[in-house]
Amino acid sequence: MIEVGKINDLKVVDENSSGYYLSTDENEEKAFMPPSLGPKEIKIGDELKVFIYLDTSDCLLATSNFPSAVVGEYAYMRVVETTHFGAFLNWGITKDLLIPDTEQKTPIRMGENHLVRVCKDERTERIFGTTKLGKFIQASEFDIAEGDEIELVPATKEELGYRCIVNKKFVGMIYHNEIFTEIIPGKKMNGVVKKLREDGLVDCALQVQGIKNLVDSKDVILDYLEKNGGKAELHDKSTPDAIKKALGMSKQTFKKSIGMLYKDRKILLKKDGIELVNTNKEE
Incomplete structure (x- = not known):
């Protein structure tokens, strides 16, 4: 289909x-x-x-050209035309994306940039954009966890910080007091999840904290191994729930952390789990 x-x-x-x-x-x-x-x-x-x-x-x-976002995703787009019935925005393909006037949170003007969600009318299958994001944010079903690395696209500057797009799927915030580099709206950045909020938003931090998170996660894994005889029945095929229950981290963070530990020659990767290198030598 x-x-x-x-x-x-x-x-x-x-x-x-x-x-x-x-x-x-x-x-x-x-x-x-x-x-x-x-x-x-x-x-x-x-x-x-x-x-x-x-x-x-x-x-x-x-x-074969892909838009900046597909149905169900967010993107930062520039207005290229306005009409009496809506505004057209550039989203990376020949046909511009229409945001009907009924889908505009505030009136959209020529030359502006907006954070937009791409939607589809299920009856007609016509694609349109909206800047009325509240109901979509509140209905967010997160497939990310605190500490996960994410792709950020800063969009609108607000009083507390920058509203941003997270992995094209969620809307979040980078706070001014945690920004230590130049922010260019629309330019992709690496970041990390600080908090998943009950209102559907994601509190984010920039990559510096993401690196610290991985270092901390490596220590958690090593400590767990030392307390469990140098072995753990956890590997890259383990379920996210099993990893979270044992180590309190996401599967994505676990996989990146054991990769770093393996490169550091601190653990061995087995089919049925991981082992401390020193434990293996003693056996």
Whole structure:
């Protein structure tokens, strides 16, 4: 099934003088891709990763260019046109993203930059943007944990700090009193989760704290091993719950930490867990 507003893996199944037709199966619905929206060399049978949206006739259109955000994600976008019914923003593909006037928290003006969530009308499958973010933030279902490294995109400057996009999926805040480098709205930065708030927002810190978190996590793992005979039945295939219960950290942090400990030659990585190097030598 082709998903509108998402990145799809499709196969080129047909072509004509106007372009190419892509599908998941030759008997299913097809998306059209004109040569201008695809790679230079295409042939039937090629498998392509494409973004799908609707053209003005509500037909499926494919492009190998990806937008700055897909449906359900956030991005920092610039206004390129305003009309009586809404505003159009540049989101990285040929067709600009419409934010209807009914989806604007405050009136949008030409040349402004905005933090936008990409949405889809489930009835018409038309894609649109919104700056009314409250209900989406409150409904956040976090797949990150405190201490995790994250990708940040600073957006709007506010009284307490910068409102930012977290991993394209969440909205957070970097506070002014914790900023020790230049912040450029729209420029990606590395950061770390400080706190997951009950209101759906993410309190963030910049990468310096992320590095400290990994150092602390390494010490936690070594201490756990020393207290448990030098071995632990934890590895990169362990469940996040098992890792959190034993060590109080996320699986992502655990994997990065054991990788660093392995490089430091302090632990051995086994199929069924990890071991202190010294314990192995004594045996």
